Amino acid sequence: MAVETTRVELCGRLADACGPFVDLTLPVEGLPVPELISILRERFPALQDGLSKGRIRACINETIVPNEAIIRPGDTVALFPPVSGG
Amino acid sequence: MAVETTRVELCGRLADACGPFVDLTLPVEGLPVPELISILRERFPALQDGLSKGRIRACINETIVPNEAIIRPGDTVALFPPVSGG
Amino acid sequence: MSCQVELTEAGFDPAARLATFSASLGDEGAVVSFTGRARGKAKDGNAVGALVLETYRGVTLASMQAIAGDAHERFAITHSHVVHRAGRILPGEAIVFVATASPHRRAAFEAADYLMDRLKTEAVFWKREEHGDGASWIEPTAQDQKDTVRWLQSEGEENARN
C-alpha cells in the first residue's frame, strides 16, 4: 500500500501542545475524519488532551467538512477546535 | 358661581382646526378632563372631529394626568393627541 | 453610569455622537447604536418634503428622560445616550439617535431596542410629513404599539418568575 506524507494544520488551542503543524502518512484511499483524529492521538500523545475535548471539525482544501468526509494524501488539511468571533 | 378665563393649548393635529390655543371659562371648583373635552366640542364645533377621535390625554402644569384629574382656573392646560417620536 | 438625554432643534451627526459616546466608556465590551432617519417617501409612496416634529414645553424632554431611566433600571447597561431632534427635518437627516453600552451584548441590544419602541409610542412628539399639497400627521402604527407591548408582556413574565 503506497503512502505519502500529509501536513495537518492544528488551529487555535490545538497548536499549544506541539506547534501548528504535524506531518503524517495517509493511505492513498484516504481516511474519514474520526480515523485521522485517532491516528493523530496515537502518534502525538501531546495532542491527546486537545483532541479528546471533542467538537473538533476538519477543514479540507479550505472547506469545513462533515465527519464522513475522506481526507486524501495531498489535501490541505486543518483541524478546528470550537470557533469564536466577535 | 365665579368664572375665570383659562387658555387650553391644542397640540399636534388638534391645532389644525382653529389654531393652537382656545380660551374658555372654567368654574372655580374645576372640571374633570372628559367634561373639559365635552365643553370644547360644544363651544368650538371645528374641534368636534379632532376631539372625537379618542385617545386624547390632558396635561396640567406640565404633567400628563389621568382622566379623573381636575382642571382648575389658572392651570396651564394642554390636550395631547397620540404622541409619536423617533 | 451615565444617562445623557438631549432634545435639539439643530441637525446632528450620529457618527460623531457614537465617537463621543465610545470615548466616554470604560471596560464595556458592547456598544449598540440606532439612528432613525427622515425618509423622502411616505408610506403611500409619495414624496415627502420634510418631517416636522412638534414638542410641548418641558414635557417632551421629561418623557425622554423617563424612558431612558426605565431602560437603565431594566437592563444591565452602564451608559446610554439619546438625542432627538425637533422642528423641520429634511429627508436623510437624523431624527433620533440612541446608543447603549454594557459589558455584554444582549443587554446593549435589548436596551436600544426598548428605548426606540418606547420613544416611538410614548415620547411627547407630534410628527407631520409635509408634501406638495399640505401635510399629514403621523401617529404610531399598530406595529409600533405591538412592539411596545412586547416589553410589558415580558415585564409581567419577569415578575411572575420572582
Add this chain to the structure above:
Amino acid sequence: MSCQVELTEAGFDPAARLATFSASLGDEGAVVSFTGRARGKAKDGNAVGALVLETYRGVTLASMQAIAGDAHERFAITHSHVVHRAGRILPGEAIVFVATASPHRRAAFEAADYLMDRLKTEAVFWKREEHGDGASWIEPTAQDQKDTVRWLQSEGEENARN
C-alpha cells in the same frame, strides 16, 4: 443592496465606519450598529494585556460572508457592513463592527443581533486572552450558544407557520 464584509489586521474606527455606511444609504429609515470592544478584564476579573485572534486562510473571511449573506436572506435589510479584526487587539480597541440598514427598525435590529450571535459561534476565529502568566483560549459560552439557537428555533417556527 450592499453587503460588505472585511477582515483586517489593522485597527479601525467604528464611528468612521458608521459615517461611511450612513453616507452610502438611500431612503432607509433605520440604521443599527454594534461594536464589540476588547475588554481589559477577563471573566475571572484578572487583567488582560491583549486579545489575540487567529484565522485560517480564506476560510475565516468566507465564514463571515456566509453569515452576512444569510442575514440578507432572512431579514428585510438593504445594506450591511461587517468588519472583523484579526491579530493582537488591545483593551478598548474594536474587535468587530456590524451595521445594518432597513426601511424599518425591526429588521435592522434583528439582523444586527443575528449577525453578532452567529459571528460569536460560527465565524472561524480562535481567540486567546494574554495575561501576566500566559494566555487562555476563549470559546463560545453557553449563553452564546443559546443566543444562536434562538434563531434556529424561530426559523423552525416560521417554517411551521408556512
